[in-house]
Amino acid sequence: MNRLVRAETRRLLRHPLALTLAALFVFGSLYCAWVSQSMASYNLKQVQANLDFLPKSCESPMNGPEQKAKCLADVPLQAVALERIQDRFTAEGVRAAHGQHPVGSLLWTVGLLTSVPGLALLVMVAAFSVAGEWSRGSIVPLLLYESRLGRLLAAKAVAVWVWSLTLLCVSAAVTAAFGVFYGRDAHPLPSPGALGSVLADTALGVPAGAAVLAGAAAVAVALAALLRQPLRTFLAGMLLLVLVVRTSAAPGLGAWLPGGALADLVGFGAVDGVWDHFWISTDPSTVPVLLRVLPTLALIGLLWLGLNRLNRTRDRA
Numbered sequence: 001m002n003r004l005v006r007a008e009t010r011r012l013l014r015h016p017l018a019l020t021l022a023a024l025f026v027f028g029s030l031y032c033a034w035v036s037q038s039m040a041s042y043n044l045k046q047v048q049a050n051l052d053f054l055p056k057s058c059e060s061p062m063n064g065p066e067q068k069a070k071c072l073a074d075v076p077l078q079a080v081a082l083e084r085i086q087d088r089f090t091a092e093g094v095r096a097a098h099g100q101h102p103v104g105s106l107l108w109t110v111g112l113l114t115s116v117p118g119l120a121l122l123v124m125v126a127a128f129s130v131a132g133e134w135s136r137g138s139i140v141p142l143l144l145y146e147s148r149l150g151r152l153l154a155a156k157a158v159a160v161w162v163w164s165l166t167l168l169c170v171s172a173a174v175t176a177a178f179g180v181f182y183g184r185d186a187h188p189l190p191s192p193g194a195l196g197s198v199l200a201d202t203a204l205g206v207p208a209g210a211a212v213l214a215g216a217a218a219v220a221v222a223l224a225a226l227l228r229q230p231l232r233t234f235l236a237g238m239l240l241l242v243l244v245v246r247t248s249a250a251p252g253l254g255a256w257l258p259g260g261a262l263a264d265l266v267g268f269g270a271v272d273g274v275w276d277h278f279w280i281s282t283d284p285s286t287v288p289v290l291l292r293v294l295p296t297l298a299l300i301g302l303l304w305l306g307l308n309r310l311n312r313t314r315d316r317a
Contacts, residue, residue: 008159017128021121022167029112029171033099040096041187043089051082097189100179104192107202109172110209114266119216123237126220127230130156134228150308153225160217208265222303255285258296264289
């Protein structure tokens with residue numbers, strides 16, 4: 001099995017389409033990091049400028065004594081409203097600042113790779129590297145080497161997962177270099193926290209993201225093996241992804257469905273201008289997220305059991 005996994009991983013890492021999609025994701029992630037940092041920095045500067053100007057706005061020569069007194073009385077209320085906006089912008093700035101941190105960039109990239117852009121890439125890679133082998137007929141020599149289709153597909157799923165983790169590391173390194181050498185000076189942001197805090201957040205977020213990517217790879221490969229046509233696989237995968245996203249906030253059930261469990265596991269929920277807008281905040285749930293992931297794992301297991309049974313039926317036919 002290990003030899004098969006290594007062989008499939010090497011083939012995928014050298015696959016022209018996989019390399020092209022990886023390059024597109026790296027540059028797309030870099031662009032998202034730049035947009036996120038510039039927007040967050042600009043918003044913070046603007047709200048701070050408004051707070052500084054607020055008392056001076058009452059000093060206009062056009063204001064009479066009564067108007068000036070009324071304006072000064074309203075300043076505290078306006079300041080409270082602006083401070084609330086500033087708190088929200090600061091939270092967004094702290095999140096964007098992870099892209100400027102050598103370690104936090106991993107956490108930032110996990111958010112993009114486990115959202116719609118990254119999961120769509122996984123579906124595309126599985127569609128053209130797994131289903132494409134059936135349409136081209138190149139699956140035949142592989143089945144002569146490994147006659148047990150389940151083992152072969154498991155190896156392909158692991159290869160897709162390893163490809164996604166490799167992409168995560170490379171993209172995070174590029175994002176961190178951009179943030180350290182350019183972003184910090186061009187777009188000042190609040191600190192994401194002490195090194196220990198960033199390490200702790202990353203130690204929780206990256207394994208959660210890796211688990212989501214593993215599940216997505218298993219589902220994408222299973223769909224590719226069931227449909228055996230690249231275009232059908234891609235369309236079915238995108239429809240499934242849309243269904244997962246749109247049901248993440250279903251009343252009463254959203255937190256238990258795959259979309260809600262994914263959103264809570266990775267940390268989606270607060271609206272972010274870069275990737276979180278794909279996800280709808282789930283209904284609050286007191287049940288631990290690790291328990292709410294179990295139905296999703298059961299669905300993935302049933303999908304693979306159905307795939308094995310269908311392949312046995314096809315072989316007998």
